[in-house]
Amino acid sequence: MTSPLAAYEGIVGPAVLRQLRQLGEKLSGTRVVHVNSTREGGGVAEILEWMTPIMRELGLDASWEVIDGNHRFFETTKSMHNSLQGANVAIPVKGWKTYEDVNARNFKRLRPILEGADIVFIHDPQPAPLLRLCTRRKGKWIWRAHIDISRPFRPVWKSLRPTMEGYDASIFSMAEFAQPLPHPQFLVPPSIDPLSEKNRDLAPAEIDAVRTEYGLDPSRPLLVQISRFDRFKDPVGVIDAYRMVRKVSPVQLVLAGGGATDDPEGKAVLDDVLEAAGNDPDVHVLLLPPGAHRTINALQRLATIILQKSTKEGFGLTVTEGMWKGKPIIGGDVGGIRLQVLNHQTGFLVNTPEGAAHRIRYLLHHRDDMERMGTTGREFVREHFLLTRHIREYLTLMLVTLRDTKANMIEV
Amino acid sequence: MTPFEVKDCALLARMSGLPPAFNLRELRERVAACSENVLFHHYCETTLRATFDNPDYRNDFAVWSKLYLGDRVLAERLGILDPYSFPSLGELRAATLEVIDVRLGELTMIPWARPGDEFFFMEATTVIFSAGIRIAHSSDLADAIRKMTNGSVYFHFLEARRRPPFGKDDFTSWLLENEDGGRNRLYIEALASIDFYFHSLADLRKELATLLSGLEEAK
Numbered sequence: 001m002t003s004p005l006a007a008y009e010g011i012v013g014p015a016v017l018r019q020l021r022q023l024g025e026k027l028s029g030t031r032v033v034h035v036n037s038t039r040e041g042g043g044v045a046e047i048l049e050w051m052t053p054i055m056r057e058l059g060l061d062a063s064w065e066v067i068d069g070n071h072r073f074f075e076t077t078k079s080m081h082n083s084l085q086g087a088n089v090a091i092p093v094k095g096w097k098t099y100e101d102v103n104a105r106n107f108k109r110l111r112p113i114l115e116g117a118d119i120v121f122i123h124d125p126q127p128a129p130l131l132r133l134c135t136r137r138k139g140k141w142i143w144r145a146h147i148d149i150s151r152p153f154r155p156v157w158k159s160l161r162p163t164m165e166g167y168d169a170s171i172f173s174m175a176e177f178a179q180p181l182p183h184p185q186f187l188v189p190p191s192i193d194p195l196s197e198k199n200r201d202l203a204p205a206e207i208d209a210v211r212t213e214y215g216l217d218p219s220r221p222l223l224v225q226i227s228r229f230d231r232f233k234d235p236v237g238v239i240d241a242y243r244m245v246r247k248v249s250p251v252q253l254v255l256a257g258g259g260a261t262d263d264p265e266g267k268a269v270l271d272d273v274l275e276a277a278g279n280d281p282d283v284h285v286l287l288l289p290p291g292a293h294r295t296i297n298a299l300q301r302l303a304t305i306i307l308q309k310s311t312k313e314g315f316g317l318t319v320t321e322g323m324w325k326g327k328p329i330i331g332g333d334v335g336g337i338r339l340q341v342l343n344h345q346t347g348f349l350v351n352t353p354e355g356a357a358h359r360i361r362y363l364l365h366h367r368d369d370m371e372r373m374g375t376t377g378r379e380f381v382r383e384h385f386l387l388t389r390h391i392r393e394y395l396t397l398m399l400v401t402l403r404d405t406k407a408n409m410i411e412v
Numbered sequence: 413m414t415p416f417e418v419k420d421c422a423l424l425a426r427m428s429g430l431p432p433a434f435n436l437r438e439l440r441e442r443v444a445a446c447s448e449n450v451l452f453h454h455y456c457e458t459t460l461r462a463t464f465d466n467p468d469y470r471n472d473f474a475v476w477s478k479l480y481l482g483d484r485v486l487a488e489r490l491g492i493l494d495p496y497s498f499p500s501l502g503e504l505r506a507a508t509l510e511v512i513d514v515r516l517g518e519l520t521m522i523p524w525a526r527p528g529d530e531f532f533f534m535e536a537t538t539v540i541f542s543a544g545i546r547i548a549h550s551s552d553l554a555d556a557i558r559k560m561t562n563g564s565v566y567f568h569f570l571e572a573r574r575r576p577p578f579g580k581d582d583f584t585s586w587l588l589e590n591e592d593g594g595r596n597r598l599y600i601e602a603l604a605s606i607d608f609y610f611h612s613l614a615d616l617r618k619e620l621a622t623l624l625s626g627l628e629e630a631k
Binding site: 015019151176178187389 | 420422424425426427429431432449462463467527528532534535536537538539540541542543544561562563564
């Protein structure tokens with residue numbers, strides 16, 4: 001459930017809401033349709049869940065449509081997703097046919113709304129063929145890539161590229177994630193919702209309850225990494241770093257995440273992590289259910305230092321979440337973590353477990369620095385990574401796309 | 413005095429369409445060919461962008477040279493270039509190319525970046541908002557600046573120098589337009605005395621407000 005826009009005023013200040021309202025006035029009545037492939041679960045659905053009502057509150061005629069698909073369709077699009085992110089996964093002819101057929105079936109249902117829209121946002125590749133099918137479209141169509149397609153498996157990208165080239169514009173989270181396309185490519189990083197269950201302030205009693213539930217010692221420093229059990233998040237490397245620190249300081253470690261039960265690779269990684277943790281009572285490996293947002297929130301607030309020691313990363317919203325909670329971050333020197341963490345300012349970038357251990361020890365000896373970094377990080381997130389900035393950029397790019405995409409300056 | 417209408421602004425970044433640079437020679441080629449909007453983005457708009465302010469250098473070319481080419485000499489030479497001190501972006505481009513050419517002449521190998529660390533050329537659209545605030549008198553300027561957003565400080569004090577009258581911030585232009593028997597002279601001189609390029613926007617706001625309030629107190 002999204003909070004009304006006014007609820008954010010105390011967090012971001014009146015100027016930010018004024019910007020949104022001015023943009024909303026200019027776009028009042030604009031028919032906007034978002035299309036993706038799932039109503040629940042995953043970052044895209046989370047974004048659309050808050051973005052659509054806020055667009056409506058600002059005066060736009062915004063709606064969110066979801067394409068239906070069968071098992072084979074989602075199997076194909078999962079392979080597509082992996083191959084666009086670099087895995088060598090070919091898609092069989094049958095898979096491509098299913099992809100086209102499912103989109104054609106959905107187009108029949110969505111045709112009136114798509115043909116009448118002023119702006120259509122197509123999220124990720126699943127519904128991308130709708131553009132070709134909608135020959136009587138009158139609005140601008142924008143492809144929003146939520147994933148890193150900078151080094152795709154070429155055969156799959158070669159098949160998809162002609163479709164993506166037909167769009168009027170595309171959006172990527174970072175320049176590093178983009179592919180050259182013959183239209184404007186906007187850069188809009190993701191964001192967090194400060195009033196969501198995962199990020200809102202919690203009562204001290206609720207935080208204490210989580211501490212007690214997981215048997216964490218309030219008198220000793222706590223290291224926390226929240227992430228899926230995925231090799232690219234390097235959870236075993238985090239345990240290695242913890243062990244190096246443990247020799248000189250009585251720290252505790254929490255590795256918490258979900259997504260292992262229905263993912264064979266995740267299960268294997270979790271097994272490796274449990275083996276690495278051994279019987280150490282100060283290493284807490286927590287497999288959390290999908291809706292455990294408040295638990296994650298509390299664990300991040302309990303942390304002395306937050307780690308995100310990834311070796312490959314998308315934007316790294318867990319870093320943003322940690323910074324919002326006023327914590328110093330030790331993050332892998334990859335992806336969007338680089339945009340958020342700067343050595344000695346909001347935390348440290350590291351490349352190895354040794355580097356992480358060194359920085360943990362440094363921070364434990366410099367408590368004042370930790371506090372300063374936490375404050376700096378929180379203000380940095382307030383300025384750049386809250387949903388109000390995210391929606392402002394969407395509204396601006398709608399205005400730019402409907403007017404003149406090459407303008408250097410527009411006044412609202 | 414004519415009231416000063418406070419504006420606010422934000423950026424919408426986009427890819428420039430130029431291929432990324434993997435090494436110093438490619439950087440030189442792209443800097444020579446890029447539009448002035450791209451150059452302005454990497455020198456001036458960095459301060460408003462959603463990346464953490466690098467405390468060492470204020471332009472993207474210097475930061476990239478240090479972090480990804482590992483060339484601290486080049487980073488220092490590029491880092492000291494103050495884009496607002498050049499009469500035009502064309503001259504800023506020429507100065508940038510000169511620094512790179514000198515460095516290329518000194519090196520026996522072209523420094524290069526690892527895949528994933530390449531330099532991406534971007535540009536941005538500036539969207540301007542009304543802040544809904546009017547400043548009636550020069551004596552109110554310090555207080556108004558103290559309450560301004562980063563976007564307002566950027567728009568009126570930095571971005572303004574790119575608009576006619578070129579090279580002047582909006583506060584100075586307003587004070588000059590409303591010059592009344594030299595009463596604004598002290599404010600104008602104070603604004604001109606700030607070495608602003610190396611400040612973050614928050615620091616710049618603080619310095620502007622402190623300097624102007626000091627003048628008020630001295631009255």
